[in-house]
């Protein structure tokens with residue numbers, strides 16, 4: 001399958017992503033095979049609250065990127081509904097204009113059985129696309145919570161999409177958004193309140209910026225008409241140049257891979273502990289901890305001891 005995908009076989013790419021989604025030993029095997037040839041894709045994350053216009057924006061960005069000759073992969077990820085699977089595609093991905101374009105591969109993704117959820121499945125799926133020769137991956141993630149922030153962390157450039165009057169939708173996690181945003185988009189700028197939202201964002205950025213750091217540009221768009229899309233595409237290009245020119249791209253990617261390793265280690269170790277005695281060992285020790293008869297450190301000593309560690 002990996003060979004077929006590298007030769008441009010779209011069905012093979014789709015099957016590989018399904019395997020990654022499902023998790024387990026087969027997913028790990030896919031990961032081993034795609035890893036060596038997966039360094040070539042640039043990833044742009046598009047994240048924001050439900051209905052902000054992420055898919056409409058993505059659709060427009062596909063058009064811009066195709067003009068530059070990129071082969072494009074699109075992953076639409078919904079951490080809030082792990083079981084809808086392919087259904088998201090119909091409801092949430094508005095990219096039908098590219099359905100017949102052989103140079104665009106569009107896919108929605110849900111967690112299914114993947115250990116560690118989408119935060120770990122997303123980078124693996126990106127590597128599937130990269131190993132198939134896709135040079136640009138657009139990653140749409142719904143929501144503004146912690147998991148979404150983690151998933152968005154798989155991107156090289158992260159675009160945070162808000163709407164006029166955005167405050168309420170993201171109040172709880174403004175700091176998290178600020179941390180991940182490389183570019184802010186105020187989409188639906190045809191609606192009232194766009195100017196206030198820009199002022200809000202600028203104030204927030206003024207307070208948080210450190211000298212010399214990249215300051216996320218704020219781009220106003222109307223995705224439904226295409227207004228502002230050229231500016232957004234240009235801002236993405238500038239951010240990419242900034243990352244490449246400063247060495248930050250390589251540093252970010254190294255950091256991500258390092259984080260991924262520790263996450264994989266923790267998840268696999270946890271899984272092995274949960275498997276002890278069909279889950280009874282973990283359950284028993286856990287009960288001891290929660291009723292305070294044993295402390296968490298001694299409890300973990302006991303479980304790790306049973307694994308010979």
Ligand SMILES: Nc1nc2c(ncn2[C@@H]2O[C@H](COP(=O)(O)OP(=O)(O)OP(=O)(O)O)[C@@H](O)[C@H]2O)c(=O)[nH]1
Nearest residue numbers: 050051052053054055056092142187188222223224
């Ligand atoms: N007025 C206006 N409507 C827009 C704009 N962009 C998108 N829409 C509409 O907003 C709705 C949601 O757009 P989507 O692109 O599906 O938004 P999304 O963020 O992908 O939504 P989810 O994936 O469900 O979270 C659709 O009806 C779009 O036509 C815009 O700039 N202005």
Ligand SMILES: [Mg+2]
Nearest residue numbers: 054055092093
């Ligand atoms: Mg969408």
